[in-house]
Amino acid sequence: MIEPEKRCQEELTALKKEFEEFVYIVSHDIKTPMRAIVNIATWIEDDLGPDVNKDILDNFNLLKNRVGRLENMMNALLELSRVNRTKMELFEVSIPKLVNDCIEMLGDTINVEFHLTYNLLDKKCITLGKKLEKVIYSLLHNAIQFHDKVQKNVFVEVIENETDYEFVISDDGPGIPEEVKDKIFSIFYTANSKDVVDSTGAGLAICDKIIKMVGGKIQYAPGLNCGSIFKFNWPKTITVNN
């Protein structure tokens, strides 16, 4: 290897190590004082006894809720930074089964009707199963969480072409305002105030990173009448470089 190239490699290795350590510090050392804030608040609340002024109680709840958000943001940052390092196993999945598993994981979907359409030559494929699951789950979860109607319709369409699986996940919810559609893939961005829907705003950023990693692309488009349409392609052949 020529000298400058070697130096670059060494720098890269050092930077990677530094980053790993940084992530570890964020995950552990910052969580400790964060937990202390919640715990001490609970103790004070506890020590004040049952006859506490409602304002004080409300403020305690606000305090704990915000630290809860902080924890979710930390966990999301960690997840984002580890996208290409964890759960990188290639294994055989059946795409319809994977979609069904994600629907199961959503929990209570009593008011949701799922419309599933598949156009697949072979239902099974060898891929980064956990990553694909994460993307499908997040998009379905968003479709339901941000929905504004009691009865919800969610559509999943998967079409196989020569090189890719084309996924379209859409809903008949409120859609995303035109002026913010370029920001939705940024971490912690939420179209609504976090007080309206308590969301971390990390799901789409993580999906975007996963899809880019496998060599695909995700796009948002507004629905014809209402709702959101998320389209992404997932290459049939994925090479994992370690």
Added chain:
Amino acid sequence: MIQKLVNILLVEDDEVDVMNVKRAFSKNNIKNDLFVAGNGVEALEMLRGGIVPLPRIIILDINMPKMNGIEFLKEMREDENLKNISVFVMTTSNEDSDKINAYNLNVAGYILKPLSFEKFIASVATLKDFWSLCEM
């Protein structure tokens, strides 16, 4: 039947976490004696010096100064007199490597410190169920 309460050694460097365990003990009406060591070195001294009487159980944090939880476990498992003590790891570390290292050193349980105190009380209640069995 004479019941002998197990003595609990908490190895933990964070003051709030120590207070948390004490509070959770009182919430769960746990009367066992609680001894506290601030790191692995201190814990070994207390165990070897007979400060913590038998029978005993250890609740162990991983990230600590001087000697961390994993290093402490390694040394303890090599000590003839200490190697059979039940150890519960209680930590914020959700790292797979920490979990694997701990289980390889034969721990009875791995508890992630939850953010909320209520959840922590529940975790401690589960622990109590376990060591009540040891007291029979």
